[in-house]
Amino acid sequence: MLNEKMEEAINEQINKEMYSSYLYLAMSAYSSAKGLPGFAHWFRIQVEEETIHAMKFFDYLNRQGANVKLKEIQEPPMEFGTPLEMFKKTLEHEQFITRSIHELVDLAIAEKDHATNAFLQWYVNEQIEEEENDNDIIAKLKLVGDNVNSLYMLDNELAQRLPPQPATQGNA
Ligand code: FEO
Numbered sequence: 001m002l003n004e005k006m007e008e009a010i011n012e013q014i015n016k017e018m019y020s021s022y023l024y025l026a027m028s029a030y031s032s033a034k035g036l037p038g039f040a041h042w043f044r045i046q047v048e049e050e051t052i053h054a055m056k057f058f059d060y061l062n063r064q065g066a067n068v069k070l071k072e073i074q075e076p077p078m079e080f081g082t083p084l085e086m087f088k089k090t091l092e093h094e095q096f097i098t099r100s101i102h103e104l105v106d107l108a109i110a111e112k113d114h115a116t117n118a119f120l121q122w123y124v125n126e127q128i129e130e131e132e133n134d135n136d137i138i139a140k141l142k143l144v145g146d147n148v149n150s151l152y153m154l155d156n157e158l159a160q161r162l163p164p165q166p167a168t169q170g171n172a
Helices: 004-033 037-063 083-110 114-144 148-158
Strands: none
Touching (some): 004 083, 037 148
């Protein structure tokens, strides 16, 4: 069972994950329009990842008999600059999500909600991976610089990204 504060905070987090999904969908569209299908594909996979993140929270609220409250999803920007600028924005967004997950952990600890604290540890680890992925691509984009051939090769590499494993319902 969850208290009201925890329930509200997780509902907010569902909204942030859904916004993440929307933001990356906008980045996918932008990449397509710029002639970078591999980047577009990478962000489409990221959309799936974010939807899974939201749905894990959704399932958790249901399993705990708590109320799901779906909120309005903010409109994302549609312009992201160069590929490097776009990935810097992606990293900044993930850092924001990491802080948000850590605040949820802080709240779970303050409320002595051990079940939610245990559940959240999956997200703590996931955020390390999310930031690592962005940092890796930023490093590669810095090496690419203005070299169009290298950008083409990186686009091919990002086109290889595999979809996430199907989520087991309610299993963090
Ligand atoms: Fe749901 Fe990319 O963090």
